[in-house]
Amino acid sequence: MGYILNQLLNGICQGSIYALMAIGYSVIVGVVGMVTFAYGEVMMIGAFSAYYIFIYVGNNLPLAILAAFAGSFIIGIVIYKLCYERFFTAPRHISLLCTIGISMLLKNLAQIVFGPETKPVLNVVSNKTFNINVFGSTLNIRLLQIVIIVLVIVLAAALTLFFNRTKYGIMLRAVSQNKDASYLMGINVKRTALLGNCIGCGFGGIAGILLGIYYFSVSATMGSAYSMKAFAASVLGGLVDIRFSALGGLCIGIIENLGIVFTAATFRDIFAFAFLILVLIFRPQGFVSKKGARV
Amino acid sequence: MADTILKVENLSVNYGYIVALQNVNLEIKKGEIVTLIGSNGAGKTTTLMAISGLVEKRHGSKVTFKGQDITKMAANKIVHMGMCHVPEGRKIFPSLSVYENLRAGALGNKNMTKARFAELIEEQYALFPRLKERSKQAGGSLSGGEQQMLAIARGLMMDPEIVMLDEPSLGLAPIVIEDIFELIVKIRDMGRTILLIEQNASVALSIADRGYVMEIGKITMEGTGKELLTNPEVKKAYLGG
Ligand SMILES: Nc1ncnc2c1ncn2[C@@H]1O[C@H](COP(=O)(O)OP(=O)(O)O)[C@@H](O)[C@H]1O
Ligand SMILES: [Mg+2]
Numbered sequence: 334m335g336y337i338l339n340q341l342l343n344g345i346c347q348g349s350i351y352a353l354m355a356i357g358y359s360v361i362v363g364v365v366g367m368v369t370f371a372y373g374e375v376m377m378i379g380a381f382s383a384y385y386i387f388i389y390v391g392n393n394l395p396l397a398i399l400a401a402f403a404g405s406f407i408i409g410i411v412i413y414k415l416c417y418e419r420f421f422t423a424p425r426h427i428s429l430l431c432t433i434g435i436s437m438l439l440k441n442l443a444q445i446v447f448g449p450e451t452k453p454v455l456n457v458v459s460n461k462t463f464n465i466n467v468f469g470s471t472l473n474i475r476l477l478q479i480v481i482i483v484l485v486i487v488l489a490a491a492l493t494l495f496f497n498r499t500k501y502g503i504m505l506r507a508v509s510q511n512k513d514a515s516y517l518m519g520i521n522v523k524r525t526a527l528l529g530n531c532i533g534c535g536f537g538g539i540a541g542i543l544l545g546i547y548y549f550s551v552s553a554t555m556g557s558a559y560s561m562k563a564f565a566a567s568v569l570g571g572l573v574d575i576r577f578s579a580l581g582g583l584c585i586g587i588i589e590n591l592g593i594v595f596t597a598a599t600f601r602d603i604f605a606f607a608f609l610i611l612v613l614i615f616r617p618q619g620f621v622s623k624k625g626a627r628v
Numbered sequence: 629m630a631d632t633i634l635k636v637e638n639l640s641v642n643y644g645y646i647v648a649l650q651n652v653n654l655e656i657k658k659g660e661i662v663t664l665i666g667s668n669g670a671g672k673t674t675t676l677m678a679i680s681g682l683v684e685k686r687h688g689s690k691v692t693f694k695g696q697d698i699t700k701m702a703a704n705k706i707v708h709m710g711m712c713h714v715p716e717g718r719k720i721f722p723s724l725s726v727y728e729n730l731r732a733g734a735l736g737n738k739n740m741t742k743a744r745f746a747e748l749i750e751e752q753y754a755l756f757p758r759l760k761e762r763s764k765q766a767g768g769s770l771s772g773g774e775q776q777m778l779a780i781a782r783g784l785m786m787d788p789e790i791v792m793l794d795e796p797s798l799g800l801a802p803i804v805i806e807d808i809f810e811l812i813v814k815i816r817d818m819g820r821t822i823l824l825i826e827q828n829a830s831v832a833l834s835i836a837d838r839g840y841v842m843e844i845g846k847i848t849m850e851g852t853g854k855e856l857l858t859n860p861e862v863k864k865a866y867l868g869g
Pocket of ligand 1: 668671672673
């Protein structure tokens with residue numbers, strides 16, 4: 334019982350990182366209107382940006398998170414220029430293929446620049462653990478887990494406020510719903526799509542370093558598995574709904590960690606993809622209600 | 629006679645090999661209601677999209693707005709000059725609330741102040757009381773007529789000098805159509821110029837100062853609203869005898 338409870342906690346913590354990464358992913362797909370396969374590498378770049386803060390500045394978590402956001406934000410500009418800007422009216426598979434190309438390029442460049450080996454990320458958050466008695470079994474909450482969960486909640490809330498309260502938020506949402514109508518509102522659609530892509534990438538970058546902190550390591554090839562998980566989580570929201578994507582991420586985290594209670598840790602990734610396949614079979618359009626879209 | 633606000637000369641548009649518009653000429657004066665009528669597929673929507681920069685124009689076309697050549701200007705820049713285009717099929721933002729849709733409309737005006745914004749919102753709510761009641765509701769949950777009103781109100785939020793409406797009566801009940809045309813006259817009386825595209829020729833011509841008739845990508849007739857209403861050819865083709 335204690336084990337399951339602890340796995341549930343692990344699931345919620347990991348799920349909240351997945352949620353953050355799914356939020357970023359659905360912002361990108363929503364605002365740009367095209368799918369990306371370079372997201373895992375964007376996360377990796379964010380993780381390394383923060384890693385070098387840890388190395389050269391020290392264990393300054395806020396600064397590292399800022400660096401992760403900024404590093405991925407900048408890669409977001411590059412990806413936008415190379416993969417999207419000129420292809421808005423082209424067939425969709427063209428920009429999709431471009432993102433696959435960029436993903437390979439970044440992964441290999443990263444192995445050259447950062448080195449191929451896995452790098453340790455240690456002692457960023459102190460190793461404190463709180464033991465709490467729940468119905469007779471012990472729940473071990475690590476300080477790290479609390480930090481991660483709180484951070485994700487704060488970031489998600491900040492993004493929600495940004496989207497709902499600011500002029501740029503309205504612009505981003507308008508562009509994600511109808512690009513032609515957005516032009517007719519005088520919105521600079523391309524610049525708004527660039528901004529959306531970069532914000533989404535920035536969130537991916539933060540998720541990247543949170544995974545690094547959670548698993549105590551970063552590596553040039555860490556992105557691939559997460560890229561697919563972000564995609565899987567976002568499918569729940571039809572790829573574009575932020576709240577449902579976040580929920581999808583949380584679900585995948587919990588399913589993974591409870592799943593390995595009954596199997597083995599090596600089966601972890603199976604659950605995410607089983608989840609993806611099930612959602613695609615039963616609800617390919619996602620779970621967003623169509624109430625808001627009577628046309 | 630008042631000044632010309634919008635002038636379209638030799639406007640031609642192709643979609644690939646399909647010729648959609650050929651040498652279209654239009655002139656709209658400040659404060660007028662001008663209507664462009666024609667049957668389905670005549671090229672009316674294409675004309676509006678070409679004016680507002682959403683489709684590419686062929687070489688030799690020229691569009692002048694307030695004396696400035698806007699032929700090659702980007703669509704969002706044209707909006708900033710004070711041109712509002714309420715597109716065919718409304719194209720409101722379905723998951724933005726009614727209020728947020730109106731806020732999005734105001735983005736089209738770079739000189740918007742807080743005070744003017746508040747004034748414009750009140751103006752829309754006075755013109756369209758239904759929108760005030762539903763201000764918090766998602767745009768997509770409105771009825772067809774309400775969505776059309778929202779699309780028009782959203783356009784007016786940018787405080788435009790000219791309002792171009794693409795078939796505002798499409799798919800609406802006759803009673804709602806009457807309301808919308810009354811509103812169009814009101815909007816003109818508030819000092820804006822109107823270019824109205826319609827298949828519903830009788831109503832459009834009855835409120836228009838002048839009208840143009842478009843057939844397969846060309847302007848075939850023009851005249852005052854009255855002249856066209858009583859013109860035997862127009863009667864036969866567009867007014868059911
Ligand atoms: N995106 C497009 N691609 C190809 N042909 C188009 C496109 N849009 C419109 N057309 C064609 O251009 C002509 C004019 O269309 P349109 O401007 O929509 O007419 P209207 O608004 O008067 O009904 C039609 O023959 C239509 O089939
Ligand atoms: Mg049309």
